[in-house]
Amino acid sequence: xxxxxxxxxxxxxxxxxxxxxxxxxxxxxxxxxxxxxxxxxxxxxxxxxxxxxxxxxxxxxxxxxxxxxxxxxxxxxxxxxxxxxxxxxxxxxxxxxxxxxxxxxxxxxxxxxxxxxxxxxxxxxxxxxxxxxxxxxxxxxxxxxxxxxxxxxxxxxxxxxxxxxxxxxxxxxxxxxxxxxxxxxxxxxxxxxxxxxxxxxxxxxxxxxxxxxxxxxxxxxxxxxxxxxxxxxxxxxxxxxxxxxxxxxxxxxxxxxxxxxxxxxxxxxxxxxxxxxxxxxxxxxxxxxxxxxxxxxxxxxxxxxxxxxxxxxxx
Amino acid sequence: xxxxxxxxxxxxxxxxxxxxxxxxxxxxxxxxxxxxxxxxxxxxxxxxxxxxxxxxxxxxxxxxxxxxxxxxxxxxxxxxxxxxxxxxxxxxxxxxxxxxxxxxxxxxxxxxxxxxxxxxxxxxxxxxxxxxxxxxxxxxxxxxxxxxxxxxxxxxxxxxxxxxxxxxxxxxxxxxxxxxxxxxxxxxxxxxxxxxxxxxxxxxxxxxxxxxxxxxxxxxxxxxxxxxxxxxxxxxxxxxxxxxxxxxxxxxxxxxxxxxxxxxxxxxxxxxxxxxxxxxxxxxxxxxxxxxxxxxxxxxxxxxxxxxxxxxxxx
Numbered sequence: 001x002x003x004x005x006x007x008x009x010x011x012x013x014x015x016x017x018x019x020x021x022x023x024x025x026x027x028x029x030x031x032x033x034x035x036x037x038x039x040x041x042x043x044x045x046x047x048x049x050x051x052x053x054x055x056x057x058x059x060x061x062x063x064x065x066x067x068x069x070x071x072x073x074x075x076x077x078x079x080x081x082x083x084x085x086x087x088x089x090x091x092x093x094x095x096x097x098x099x100x101x102x103x104x105x106x107x108x109x110x111x112x113x114x115x116x117x118x119x120x121x122x123x124x125x126x127x128x129x130x131x132x133x134x135x136x137x138x139x140x141x142x143x144x145x146x147x148x149x150x151x152x153x154x155x156x157x158x159x160x161x162x163x164x165x166x167x168x169x170x171x172x173x174x175x176x177x178x179x180x181x182x183x184x185x186x187x188x189x190x191x192x193x194x195x196x197x198x199x200x201x202x203x204x205x206x207x208x209x210x211x212x213x214x215x216x217x218x219x220x221x222x223x224x225x226x227x228x229x230x231x232x233x234x235x236x237x238x239x240x241x242x243x244x245x246x247x248x249x250x251x252x253x254x255x256x257x258x259x260x261x262x263x264x265x266x267x268x269x270x271x272x273x274x275x276x277x278x279x280x281x282x283x284x285x286x287x288x289x290x291x292x293x294x295x296x297x298x299x300x301x302x303x304x305x306x307x308x309x310x311x312x313x314x315x
Numbered sequence: 316x317x318x319x320x321x322x323x324x325x326x327x328x329x330x331x332x333x334x335x336x337x338x339x340x341x342x343x344x345x346x347x348x349x350x351x352x353x354x355x356x357x358x359x360x361x362x363x364x365x366x367x368x369x370x371x372x373x374x375x376x377x378x379x380x381x382x383x384x385x386x387x388x389x390x391x392x393x394x395x396x397x398x399x400x401x402x403x404x405x406x407x408x409x410x411x412x413x414x415x416x417x418x419x420x421x422x423x424x425x426x427x428x429x430x431x432x433x434x435x436x437x438x439x440x441x442x443x444x445x446x447x448x449x450x451x452x453x454x455x456x457x458x459x460x461x462x463x464x465x466x467x468x469x470x471x472x473x474x475x476x477x478x479x480x481x482x483x484x485x486x487x488x489x490x491x492x493x494x495x496x497x498x499x500x501x502x503x504x505x506x507x508x509x510x511x512x513x514x515x516x517x518x519x520x521x522x523x524x525x526x527x528x529x530x531x532x533x534x535x536x537x538x539x540x541x542x543x544x545x546x547x548x549x550x551x552x553x554x555x556x557x558x559x560x561x562x563x564x565x566x567x568x569x570x571x572x573x574x575x576x577x578x579x580x581x582x583x584x585x586x587x588x589x590x591x592x593x594x595x596x597x598x599x600x601x602x603x604x605x606x607x608x609x610x611x612x613x614x615x616x617x618x619x620x621x622x623x624x625x626x627x628x629x630x
Contacts (some may be wrong), residue, residue, distance in 0.1 A: 011624060024356055025458070025460070027396070027461075028461075029461050029462075029539075030360060030362070030390040030393040030461070030522075030523060030524060030537075031358045031359055031360040031390050031393070031394045031396065031451070031458075032358070032393065033356050033357065033358050033394075033453075033458055034356065034357040034358075034359070035356055035357075035455070036351045036356075036357060038353070041339055041348050041349065041350055041351075042348065042349040042350075042351060042357060043347070043348050043349075044346055044347055044349070044402070044434070044435070045345060045346040045347070045435065046404050046435065046436060046437050046446070046448065047404075047437055048404045048406055048437045048439045048446070049439075050406055050439055050440070050441035050444075051441075052444075053439065053440055053441050054439070062569045075346050076346065078345040078346070078564055079344070079345055079346045079348075081346065087359070087361045087448060089361050089362075089363045089404070089446035089448075091363055091365055091444060118358070119359070120360065120361065121361060122361050122362055122363045122446070124363045124364075124365055124368065124369070125365070125368055126365035126366075126367070126368050126442065126444060127365075127441065127442040127444070129365075129406060129441060129442070129444050131361070131363070131404035131437070131446040133361065133404075133448050136346070138348075140350070143340070143346075143348055144343050145340070145344055146343075146345070147344075164538070164621055174334040188622045207345075208345060209345060224343075244468055
């Protein structure tokens with residue numbers, strides 16, 4: 001099966017998903033063509049996943065398809081961008097039909113859910129490697145950057161933290177309990193906080209997605225903004241399932257340092273917080289405040305990350 | 316050396332190259348941000364190069380940096396797009412300082428020459444693999460597609476063909492002759508026809524870059540346009556160096572089927588041809604015409620491509 005046949009057979013079903021109204025020309029020519037809404041900017045990020053480094057050698061193809069697009073789309077959420085389209089650079093050792101069927105199925109489910117149209121790509125032979133570039137757009141000047149945090153801002157985080165990190169201990173379990181299933185679902189099928197990111201556009205002063213762990217990722221905001229943060233450990237949102245399975249101490253450690261949760265960590269002024277719709281506030285926990293200085297204080301920052309080679313994320 | 320340090324040390328020198336006026340936010344945040352000129356469309360393409368598949372294991376790092384960006388930028392030339400910026404997804408087995416120095420140097424030279432700003436990327440550990448995505452822009456509705464060729468159009472090609480394909484026989488030569496040097500230069504440092512592509516925007520009916528060989532790539536235009544072509548073999552532009560080294564018969568075979576030349580093959584109406592500035596016409600040879608039917612006639616189409624695993628190119 002040649003490259004053209006492979007693309008036609010497995011990836012054509014993705015055509016028509018997502019923001020095709022902005023995709024002037026999709027796959028098949030030398031380039032794709034995208035229209036950007038007037039007075040908007042293009043926002044884009046690329047993420048690479050390598051077999052044996054970012055996912056195990058026998059990882060389920062459908063989960064990989066979902067996960068690869070979810071991880072990439074989480075960077076759009078962190079900018080407050082509306083998803084538009086993506087490209088897939090797929091390097092494969094062989095054209096295995098059942099693997100391709102599973103992978104493109106997971107990818108198509110994610111593309112539909114996140115509103116991302118397949119714009120193009122490149123399929124080559126070699127060690128299994130995926131590079132996905134996601135495109136979104138924001139009204140000019142409204143993107144959420146890492147560099148805008150100011151002294152006095154609140155530090156907030158969405159959802160609960162630590163579930164994906166805790167899941168690493170249960171990846172091989174054959175009959176997971178209900179609590180273990182919560183963790184595994186979170187690990188295998190992360191959901192980027194796209195709607196929340198867009199809702200925070202006019203309000204947050206800085207944002208990042210939690211891929212490497214709360215302390216590490218909040219640290220990127222603080223460094224880019226030239227400030228520090230004082231966290232209230234009792235306010236860090238823990239997972240009930242993780243507390244029951246691992247105990248509250250380990251749950252706190254995972255919430256601070258576990259990766260792969262893909263929640264949003266933001267800073268926001270108290271006035272803007274008060275002005276947020278209640279439906280947005282309920283998705284966020286206030287966990288501390290921005291202070292003069294540098295680094296994270298108030299919690300144990302000595303522990304490293306989860307120790308697993310997580311799915312990387314860097315622009 | 317961690318990922319952040321690696322990027323700072325080797326790729327920061329690329330900051331400031333190219334169309335930084337359109338790059339609202341470069342590397343370092345969750346995403347990059349690009350402004351698209353009003354009434355223009357974004358044009359983009361991704362190309363992957365895998366060690367041992369698209370380039371030999373000991374390939375010079377500086378040449379690889381140039382070549383990777385040139386091959387990707389050639390797709391912008393084929394659309395008539397003006398280059399803007401690019402992302403680099405770089406997977407490396409190890410952070411070898413001398414390799415990184417050479418690679419980023421070749422990449423920086425190409426970025427400067429082609430006017431492409433480094434917008435972002437992802438650096439991961441694994442088998443040596445590069446995925447470059449190039450961004451350009453065109454006035455809305457003016458991009459050169461593969462699908463516009465019409466019966467009666469002239470078929471034209473830029474420059475001379477076959478030199479890069481002929482170079483494959485001399486890659487290991489220690490003291491290349493002057494003719495061999497011409498071929499090797501062409502192979503190692505291809506120059507995408509960016510200015511020519513832009514000059515053909517309002518004139519050509521279809522365009523493609525010659526990466527897989529003239530007959531194969533013209534075939535893509537014909538298939539997308541639903542037409543055929545009759546070529547005049549005596550009009551196919553041969554390389555003097557290739558004729559002297561390989562004889563005229565082999566030179567013709569390489570001109571028709573050799574890859575990696577990165578010239579442009581276009582179709583254009585006779586009226587538009589006559590209206591082209593002389594400075595543009597002199598860069599092109601008329602090699603045939605578009606006819607009813609399908610496929611390429613008038614030349615030997617039986618030979619395959621060069622047989623070497625060339626640097627791939629597909630959107």
